[in-house]
Amino acid sequence: MSDHEKPSSREAIGVSRTNTLIGAESNDLESGPQIILDPGKEDLGVVQTVHVIPDGGLKAWSTVLGSWLVMIATFGYMASFGVFQAFYVEDLLPNYSASEIAWIGGIQIFLLFSMSIVSGRLFDAHKFRATMLVGSVLHIGCCFALSAAQPGQYYQYFLSQGVGQGLAMGLMYLPSVAVLAHHFAKKRALVIGIVFTGSALGGVIFPILVNNIFQKNGFRWGVRAAGFLLLGLLALANLLMRPHYNPAHKKMAKPSILKLLQDRVYTFSMLSALCSGWGLFFPFFYLELYATSHGIDQTIALYTIAITNAGSILGRVVPNVFADRFGPITCQIPSQFVSAALIFALFGIKDQGSLIAFSVLYGVFSGAVFSLFAPMLAVMADSMAEVGIRMGLAFFVMGVAGLTGTPINGALIGSGPNYSWWKAIVFSGTTLLTGACLMTLTRYLFQQKRQKRWV
Template sequence: MPWETMDSEMTLHAPGAEGSHEKRSRSAEGSVESPTPRSADAVEKQETPAEGTPSAPPDHLQHVYPEGSLRGWLTVAGAWLCLVCTFGYTNAYGVYQSYYVQTMLPSSSTSAISWIGSLQLFFLFAMGLPTGRLFDAGYFRHMMFAGMVIMVGCLFAQSAAQYDQYYQVFLSQAVGQGIGGGLLYLPAISIISHYFQKRRALAIGIVQSGSSTGGVVFPILLNNLFVNVGYVWAVRITGFIMLGLLAAANILAAPRLAPKKDHPKPDLRRFCTDPPYISAVLGMFLVWWGLFYPFFYIQLFASSHGLSDSYAFYTIAIINAASMLGRTLPNFFADKTGIMPLLVPSTAISGILLLILVACTNMSGVTVFCVLFGLFSGAFISLMAPMFAVMSDHVFEIGIRFGFAIFIMSFAGLTGTPITGALVGNSPPYTWYKPCVFAGVCMLGGTALLTFSWVTLGRKKGQIMV
């Protein structure tokens, strides 16, 4: 009675009875399959798993996903709102970066200011390790509520920060909001795996589009509020918006599977000796090192090349608007073609675009870059979680696999933008070719490791379209 991995349909088949009907007991959320009786000969012929191979979970852990349902799609909506307020809001940090450099924190260097956004990004993903374990243990609702309280509370604390007081902004925005967002981000992504298997990539792509939506709305909102009502009330209004959105997310999103005390416990040592997984994690680390350079610096890049402030304000929004398409359309095809055939080329193209950004010095060039980079980097971001789900051996392993991966990646997010900030320089005239080369080479190096992961995963699964 073979155990089929995460990219299978997770059903039980009687050996030699292909095409026969499985017995199923129906529930309100989907169908749960009962095993088909096996003959004594079939039991005797069953192969013993090789040493080191994870044992098959007991029958009651094998189930059929509802592939949606009203509750499932409401959970998608709640998770989407979480991504708007976490990753989407973080994608708007370029607005803060520009405002802090030019107005709020004149005594701080460009690189020091970028540490605020990079540490916020670090906590958003570094929290994946503890939240992955807590999610698998059944603490989804606890993390959702705690994340909302911390995130909103720290936004109001940020609004009270005084002029040129770096540490006040650092503690409230980088540390506080980073931890609050980290409590929300991974659970919001992982909960989708309770409802979807065949259409998981599409569902996660829809959820990930929330980060693009937030990345479009918040830059426009903040830029206009800074001009019309000032920094203090701009941040406060953002806090009130966050409170409403996250309260709705807490109501809509709900776990489907109760935690199982007898499910196989994840083994980090086994993860670290799994070639497809560990090479993917290392590849993601390199990609993460260069990925957020445009999100932090494209507005300053446009302004420093003589483009109008009214146009520069919208550059981050353009990237995220294009990313919205990139985070949904590839996921629709990924459920049919596999994850890696789309993820690897998207990552490579994103790296090439970063290398040629230095030549985009006029409005048309910057606009084309923003659209294309948003499209292909969005595909990479949305396909990341389905890739780690495919590598998992069972549903109760997804949280910790994804959490461990983004924990490692968070260190790249922590250091990547300060490195590019140091390469840009502290005052005009800024140097732009150095950070473009650094970010582009990092992403292309990550692409090489992801290609190796694709090949080894294909061999493991017995097919290249994974």
């Protein structure tokens, strides 16, 4: 055998490498991984498997549609809790304080985000489909269980809506966002922004739906109507979404949480999420009660949550268009500062017109904060294999903020009819402002780490 015919030692032991190809045509995705010789290393016989991220194509956009439906059914459903909060305080649980009732929504937020540690690990372990199915069944089942809860029985509402639906939404939320990174790279922030308009739309649909049926047919049928809507949304979503895992990820070393916490950029971003979360959810939980306690027309008050979520549709798309060029952190910082300023502006809101203006503006800027959070975490990842756990750990921190922030605000405003709104406004505005300052520091550190202007 001549020298050039002899196999190298690397070829003999089957050395291979796997890279990710970004921005390929959609038909490259359909043909699956491709085997090519590593250019310039033909003599070594090194085989390189190319994994394609298509940035488009039928499977990619059907996954976007499916994720959008999941956002309606999870974050959109959760964003309507302000309607339930007001109904519980005034009708179903009148013997419990606003702070005690807020624990139902607080635990729901906590589990929606904190379960991302579990669902992130499952997602990285290629268990996307099973995780989504379990979450869907649990979410729908607990919704119908909520419709059977008896007035005055706090634990029934807490277990079905707070714990049960919180766990279910937590299983679905992160995978439905992280799967978008399988299909998009160059357009990732824009696509995530489009998907998050689903949560805004859900925050419009569910409050209007349950409010109207609550008034006409009672609590049980209002919740059942929401359950049937969830059934249709999640059934279609599970049929549409498709993961596109890189086969090499199973062979990669799993990222260490301790190692992630040693990353200063990541740590400061989570501190920002904690502080921001303490203030960010305040209007979504208490704006309707704020309106009614200030004598604003009941009809307008009932739609404040829906108006806020409608405004966030714009906020979840426009900043993400710029984020693909200027970076998600750069675009998130102004939104955090403006959201903090708007919360302080509640001191001057006493009439119908100013309330509607606040609802729209807060929806726009808070929507940008929510939708840019996931792209920010994705760009911090050193490889696609750690996207799930990075998002999971950061979402857990946001969940802690949601769990503790809303009851703190409830305790600060006290029991009606004379609420101490100024205490909650100062707390929420200050913590959100602190979060914005920490995100500014995060951007500076990330610029130094990546040696890039726009991050």
